Amino acid sequence: MTTQTSLSTQPSSSNGHPLLEVQGLTKEFGGLKAVNNFDISIYPGELVGLIGPNGAGKTTVFNLITGIYVATRGSIRFKGNQLVGLQPHEITRMGIARTFQNIRLFPTLTVLDNVRIAYHTHAGYSTFDAIVHNRHYQKAEKELTEKAQEFLSVFNLHTRQGEIAKNLPYGEQRRLEIARALAASPQLLLLDEPAAGMNPKEVVSLMDLIHFIRERFNLTILLIEHQMRVVMGICERITVMDFGEVIARGTPEEIQNNEKVIEAYLGRGAAALSQKLQEKRSHVAGS
Amino acid sequence: MKIDRQTLGFWIVLLGLIILVQVLVSLGILSPFWETLLKIGAVMSIVSLGLNLIYGFNGQFSLGQWGFYAIGAYAAADVTYRWTQMKNASGLMILLLVVLLVGVALYLVARLVSRLRGLDPLSAFALYIIGVLIAAYIGVQLGSLLINPVTQALSALPPNLSLQIVYLLAVLLGGFLAAEVSYLFGLPVLTLGSDYFGIATLGFTIIVKVLLDNSDTLLGFEEMKGARGMVGIPKVTSWLWVALFLVLVIIMLRNLLHSSHGRAIISVREDEIAAKAMGIDVGQQKTFAFVLGSFLAGLAGGLYAHINGFLHPNTFNFIKSFDPMIIVVFGGLGSISGTIMAAFTWALVLEGFLRILLPAGFETWRFVVYPLFLLVMMLLRPQGLFGGFEFPYLRQVLPKPYTPKTQEQLSLVHAVEEAPEGD
Structure with missing residues (x-):
């Protein structure tokens, strides 16, 4: 980890403490180091990309942050609180929500119920209230439902509220998953390959969507993505992983021209080729 | 509160049927044989509704239901037996105090364990066991002290009334005892995945059966008479009692499932990891x-x-x-209506109609006809008799389509544009 281009790149919007601070994060599965000594700091309001070839350990990092896996070593601090060792639902309640690489909706429930479940922690009535269906229940349930419907309307899904989630078209399932994650009212949103399997048209609207929710809900976003178009288009800072380790950090432009990144993605030969091309180009430009 | 027409229809039909059966029984048109079958149908409905909650709604494949059924049956029977045959309230008072104090102990230990972060599951379980044993011991001692005064107080009442009171308490206490045992049993076992959980709960049912076989010697309840079978329990369960309990259970489950807590239970069945990511305490929902x-x-x-x-x-x-x-599977997983209909069908067809329809001497063939029927059913309609269908009152009603009220809400609708056309 010596030749990282700009390890100290500070985001322009850095105001004080990072929202999420990961240090020396390591996860071993038996002898395999899926993630090794991973560091990242994310400041409030940022949109950070995490990229890398298949099997680089990106999703493992997400699973470690959200508590699905327990880290072998290292620390994850969110708003100053240690997350390692907490249960996934406790981490969600602290303000981290996520989507999944392979969509994980509640498949046989309605679109509305998918969002309403995310509100459960804020439901505000006890099991007893629920069983006797008293006034308190009715009021809270009505509020909850209206909030969920308002949410769906933002995502253009309100006309679909009674539809079974698994019957939705793919793009809408993705949107619903993001809506559901936001309904848990997070401060940090982790998006795991949100553009996977989308056609170019859907990708454009997804990028708009990500911009919109970030403004609207005051979010900080960490994003895993394969499509360079998305990553380069919307991320302010990018961290690149390969074989469980960070190989580069920087702005999209810096990453695009980083030899190690090109090598990781395309192999050594390709890196050399790209360098040749670049030399040629600069030569042409120079002459 | 406004009641819509379909809900009203549901209640009229349900209460009408219950009253009709009672009238037919009172007039002697319905023989005791069929009355018993109807009662068993209602009892099976309650057991199966419980299982549907665990398996159909929460997604935990459990074969332990029958063990808890046995615990409730023997506990309640012992209480009323002691009241009618031994003329004292010893069973009632001891069970009452044990259930009460064990409940308190479980609550306190649960709070203690949640405060001690990082306690490993085995030590936590040991704490629970110790707490329960102490509470049970104190319960027995305190209960014994209260036997005489309570017996005298209850004896002062008309005998029929006092029997009904003891019976009602006994049934409820049987339920609570089963619930407490299931809490303790669930602590280590509920962390298992679905199939393993099924086997573990099957083991529980076998243990309960073996303990009951030796209840007179091993457990020391002589009146249970072990493998010879317990006789002399008062026959107090009337059709109206079971119907009342069934109606209450239906209302309770329906209300629960139509709430945020019910949705949290269902989300565990749908996708455990997604439920966790939504902030739902999966372990707590499973236990509940x-x-x-x-x-x-x-x-x-x-x-x-x-x-x-x-x-x-x-x-x-x-x-x-x-x-x-x-x-539960026959009626349709996750369908309250289906479970109730299937339970009554099971009781009436298997022991009733098939007995009549099959020629004399061939009655035992009903255990061939019935599995064949199940086989055909599963091939033709794997989602069960009712699938996801529910009767009007039990059905989840979608709220009205969304209409934005304030200007701000209006501005948010379609805030996220669809992809531009012709890209």
Whole structure:
């Protein structure tokens, strides 16, 4: 980890403490180091990309942050609180929500119920209230439902509220998953390959969507993505992983021209080729 | 509160049927044989509704339902037996105090464990066991002190009334006892994945059956008479009692499932990891569904014990623990209506109609006809008789389509544009 281009790149919007601070994060599965000594700091309001070839350990990092896996070593601090060792639902309640690489909706429930479940922690009535269906229940349930419907309307899904989630078209399932994650009212949103399997048209609207929710809900976003178009288009800072380790950090432009990144993605030969091309180009430009 | 037409229709039909059966019984048109079958149908409905909550709604494949049914049955039977045969309230008072104090102990230990972060599960379980044993011991001692005054107080009442009171308390206490045992049993076992959980709960049912076989010697309850079967339990369960309990259980489950807590239970079935990522405490939801389902099993057991006045450990054999499972799958996983209809069909067809329809001497062939029927059913309609269908009152009603009220809400609609056309 010596030749990282700009390890100290500070985001322009850095105001004080990072929202999420990961240090020396390591996860071993038996002898395999899926993630090794991973560091990242994310400041409030940022949109950070995490990229890398298949099997680089990106999703493992997400699973470690959200508590699905327990880290072998290292620390994850969110708003100053240690997350390692907490249960996934406790981490969600602290303000981290996520989507999944392979969509994980509640498949046989309605679109509305998918969002309403995310509100459960804020439901505000006890099991007893629920069983006797008293006034308190009715009021809270009505509020909850209206909030969920308002949410769906933002995502253009309100006309679909009674539809079974698994019957939705793919793009809408993705949107619903993001809506559901936001309904848990997070401060940090982790998006795991949100553009996977989308056609170019859907990708454009997804990028708009990500911009919109970030403004609207005051979010900080960490994003895993394969499509360079998305990553380069919307991320302010990018961290690149390969074989469980960070190989580069920087702005999209810096990453695009980083030899190690090109090598990781395309192999050594390709890196050399790209360098040749670049030399040629600069030569042409120079002459 | 406004009641819509369909809900009203549902209640009229349900209460009408209950009253009709009672009238027919009172007039002597419905023979005791058919009355018993109807009662068993209602009891099986309650057990199976409990299992549907655990398996159909929460997604935990459990074969332990029958064990909790047995616990409820024997506990309630012992209380009323001691009241009628031994003329004292010893069973009632001891069970009452044990259940109360164990409940308090479980609550306190649970709070203690949640405060001690990082306690490993085994030590936590040991804490629970110690707490429960101490509470149970104190419960027995305190209960014994209260036997005489309570016996005198209850004896002062008319005998029929006092019997009904003791019976009602016994049934409820049987349910609570089953719930507490299921909580303790669920602590280590609920962390298992679905199939492993199924085997573990099957083991529980077998243990309960073996303990009941030796209840007179090993457990020291001589009146239970071990493998010879317990006789002399008062036959107090009337059609109206079981119908009342069934209606209450239906309302409770329906209300629960139509709430945020119900949705949290269902989300565990749908996708455990997604549920966790939504902030739902999956372990807590599993425990709650399992304990409530077992409570219903215990309740049903208490009702069952007082139908025939006779209990035998063979009734609670593990083979029979598949009966509620069959009913739940047959009626449709996750359908309250389906479970109730299937339970009554099971009771009436298997023991009633098939007995009549099959020629004399061929009655035992009903255990060939019935599995064949199940086989055909599963091939033709794997989602069960009702699938996801529910009767009007039990059906989840979608809220009205969304209409934005404030200007701000209006501005948010379609805030996220669809992809531009012709890109």
